[in-house]
Amino acid sequence: MVIRSKSADDTAFMKPLEIVSILIIAALILVVLPATLDAFRLNLVGKYLTYAFVALGLVLCWGFGGILSLGQGIFFGLGGYCMAMYLKLEASSVANTKIQSTPGIPDFMDWNQLTELPFFWLPFKSLTLTVILIIAVPTLFAFFIGAAMFKRRVGGVYFAIITQAIAAILTILIVGRQGYTGGINGITDLRTLQGWDIRTDSAKQILYFVNSGLLIACILLAQYVKRSKLGRVLVAMRDKEDRVRFSGYSVANFKIFAFCLAAAFAAIGGAMFTLQVGFMSPSFVGIVPSIEMVIYTAVGGRLSLFGAVYGTLLVNVAKTAFSESFPELWLFGLGALFIAVVMVFPNGLAGIYHSYVDPLVARLTRRRPAETEQPLHGAPAE
Amino acid sequence: MIIPPNDPQKQFVLAVEALTVSFDGFKAVNDVSFYVDENEIRVIIGPNGAGKTTVLDLICGRTRATSGSIKFRDMDLTKMSESNIVLAGVGRKFQNPSIYDDLTVFENLEISFPRGRSVFGALTFRRDAEVRRRVEEIAETIFLADHLDERAEFLSHGQKQWLEIGMLLIQDPDLMMLDEPVAGMSVSERKKTAELLHKIIKNRSVIVIEHDMKFVEDIAHRVTVLHQGKVLSEGSMDRVKHDPRVIEVYLGH
Ligand SMILES: Nc1ncnc2c1ncn2[C@@H]1O[C@H](COP(=O)(O)OP(=O)(O)O)[C@@H](O)[C@H]1O
Numbered sequence: 271m272v273i274r275s276k277s278a279d280d281t282a283f284m285k286p287l288e289i290v291s292i293l294i295i296a297a298l299i300l301v302v303l304p305a306t307l308d309a310f311r312l313n314l315v316g317k318y319l320t321y322a323f324v325a326l327g328l329v330l331c332w333g334f335g336g337i338l339s340l341g342q343g344i345f346f347g348l349g350g351y352c353m354a355m356y357l358k359l360e361a362s363s364v365a366n367t368k369i370q371s372t373p374g375i376p377d378f379m380d381w382n383q384l385t386e387l388p389f390f391w392l393p394f395k396s397l398t399l400t401v402i403l404i405i406a407v408p409t410l411f412a413f414f415i416g417a418a419m420f421k422r423r424v425g426g427v428y429f430a431i432i433t434q435a436i437a438a439i440l441t442i443l444i445v446g447r448q449g450y451t452g453g454i455n456g457i458t459d460l461r462t463l464q465g466w467d468i469r470t471d472s473a474k475q476i477l478y479f480v481n482s483g484l485l486i487a488c489i490l491l492a493q494y495v496k497r498s499k500l501g502r503v504l505v506a507m508r509d510k511e512d513r514v515r516f517s518g519y520s521v522a523n524f525k526i527f528a529f530c531l532a533a534a535f536a537a538i539g540g541a542m543f544t545l546q547v548g549f550m551s552p553s554f555v556g557i558v559p560s561i562e563m564v565i566y567t568a569v570g571g572r573l574s575l576f577g578a579v580y581g582t583l584l585v586n587v588a589k590t591a592f593s594e595s596f597p598e599l600w601l602f603g604l605g606a607l608f609i610a611v612v613m614v615f616p617n618g619l620a621g622i623y624h625s626y627v628d629p630l631v632a633r634l635t636r637r638r639p640a641e642t643e644q645p646l647h648g649a650p651a652e
Numbered sequence: 653m654i655i656p657p658n659d660p661q662k663q664f665v666l667a668v669e670a671l672t673v674s675f676d677g678f679k680a681v682n683d684v685s686f687y688v689d690e691n692e693i694r695v696i697i698g699p700n701g702a703g704k705t706t707v708l709d710l711i712c713g714r715t716r717a718t719s720g721s722i723k724f725r726d727m728d729l730t731k732m733s734e735s736n737i738v739l740a741g742v743g744r745k746f747q748n749p750s751i752y753d754d755l756t757v758f759e760n761l762e763i764s765f766p767r768g769r770s771v772f773g774a775l776t777f778r779r780d781a782e783v784r785r786r787v788e789e790i791a792e793t794i795f796l797a798d799h800l801d802e803r804a805e806f807l808s809h810g811q812k813q814w815l816e817i818g819m820l821l822i823q824d825p826d827l828m829m830l831d832e833p834v835a836g837m838s839v840s841e842r843k844k845t846a847e848l849l850h851k852i853i854k855n856r857s858v859i860v861i862e863h864d865m866k867f868v869e870d871i872a873h874r875v876t877v878l879h880q881g882k883v884l885s886e887g888s889m890d891r892v893k894h895d896p897r898v899i900e901v902y903l904g905h
């Protein structure tokens with residue numbers, strides 16, 4: 271019996287078109303943008319790209335797994351705060367803070383009559399521990415949320431609302447416990463990383479490249495997950511959760527994995543945000559930023575890892591341009607954009623690309639469109 | 653009326669005893685007992701709403717019993733998770749074809765292949781020669797060898813039913829449960845399905861829910877008739893067919 275099936279031979283880590291896509295992204299963010307933008311704008315793009323980590327996680331979690339989280343700001347924020355706590359401690363050396371009533375602790379603690387560093391700040395004296403905690407704290411938190419929800423079969427809209435509630439609660443906690451967290455202003459006035467001044471143009475440029483490199487590494491990791499059987503199980507779960515369960519899979523564990531991975535990506539983005547922007551505040555944790563991050567993903571195409579990057583860049587460029595001229599209209603614009611994408615282009619930029627550019631390329635190179643089409647790029651039935 | 657096990661020492665594949673489930677006071681399954689032998693093909697018939705699907709839901713863990721026991725070999729299924737019940741060797745096909753629309757036929761079958769079903773296992777799963785051979789073999793059996801690269805969404809209703817049977821088959825379960833496998837099929841598809849079922853029911857125990865009497869007569873070793881959540885009659889097709897109570901509530905019209 272000889273059956274020729276393309277699916278059976280389809281085991282490569284990346285298809286040719288995907289390799290081209292990632293090379294284009296790498297060229298764009300590593301060569302074209304740094305070569306054409308001034309230091310200020312490059313830093314701005316670097317900031318936008320930290321949101322792309324979140325969008326990337328949402329592609330896996332929401333686009334593939336069907337798990338909509340409206341609380342990714344939680345993990346972005348936790349990662350960012352971990353980084354900020356380390357930098358703040360370094361900036362609050364006894365020499366720098368000798369005018370305080372308690373020198374050696376962050377200034378906002380002193381203002382709030384704290385006389386001692388709270389115990390949960392202690393690990394952030396070590397850079398190694400900080401790097402570990404940047405990933406571990408958000409991922410573990412996602413694990414607990416995921417285990418509590420998915421094991422009880424809480425999903426869909428209920429899960430989305432609960433993540434949103436947690437984002438709101440976390441914001442309230444951060445704002446309310448000013449002495450421990452810096453409150454509504456966040457953790458500001460960050461200066462150096464192990465003595466290296468992160469505020470200079472050259473440091474920001476280096477951080478931009480580190481950020482871009484990490485983003486590409488995360489895209490490749492996400493690509494591995496997508497191309498593994500786990501990626502297909504996620505899609506299967508989105509389609510027919512019960513069938514997956516009755517094929518012997520523990521659906522909850524797969525959901526927890528996707529949610530944790532998305533949280534870890536978001537955390538890396540958050541930490542890089544803090545480094546590049548020089549502060550972290552609760553305004554990046556709550557409901558509004560979390561929803562914006564979902565919109566980046568939707569605009570880019572929630573089934574496309576590459577689309578996540580373009581969607582994030584596009585919406586943020588639009589936001590910056592728009593909110594300078596019509597600040598009060600921006601939120602309406604964003605809402606309208608989201609509705610337009612969901613109603614007209616459910617697969618976002620990637621969907622438009624696949625339905626218009628792919629056939630064109632195929633015609634130009636006289637290849638059958640079927641070869642460039644991927645099974646996963648179909649509109650999910652919802 | 654329940655046929656009691658004539659030899660208490662005898663090993664059944666499946667022993668369902670005094671099974672009851674109540675949905676807000678409504679007993680969809682009420683004190684049901686039956687026993688399935690090794691390699692037996694049991695057909696469950698009964699009018700719509702009799703509780704047939706619910707019995708399968710209870711066996712595979714989708715619905716939890718209010719009382720009663722379900723023993724698969726030595727295992728008490730009422731206390732096991734759905735995925736562990738599958739791993740123990742119980743497979744189930746749903747009444748409406750339940751397949752993954754966005755994946756190809758090949759990928760649908762591959763996901764059901766019994767390997768790499770943990771998170772780590774799925775991450776490191778390799779599409780090796782054995783997987784391909786099995787998938788292609790099953791695809792041949794379910795008449796879908798030429799459709800391996802097609803997205804399952806585009807299959808006909810009958811082909812979707814076959815695909816789900818194939819997904820079950822690749823798990824190679826010891827106990828296979830099929831909920832109305834020929835429902836909604838054309839005459840020619842029905843014939844092919846009957847042929848398919850004859851092929852796949854060898855060397856395993858099977859529970860089939862079906863309305864097509866010709867089909868039932870053709871494959872059943874024994875028939876259990878459910879009515880309003882209770883076992884109305886049980887035995888060979890011949891015997892059940894002539895049971896006046898069965899004729900009255902089910903076969904009569
Ligand atoms: N989860 C449930 N909640 C409430 N009622 C249910 C549930 N599942 C089944 N039922 C009811 O149980 C009865 C038996 O249903 P079912 O087992 O699907 O019948 P059959 O498959 O024999 O046609 C029906 O009246 C149905 O409405």
Ligand SMILES: [Mg+2]
Binds near residue numbers: 704705706747
């Ligand atoms: Mg039914």
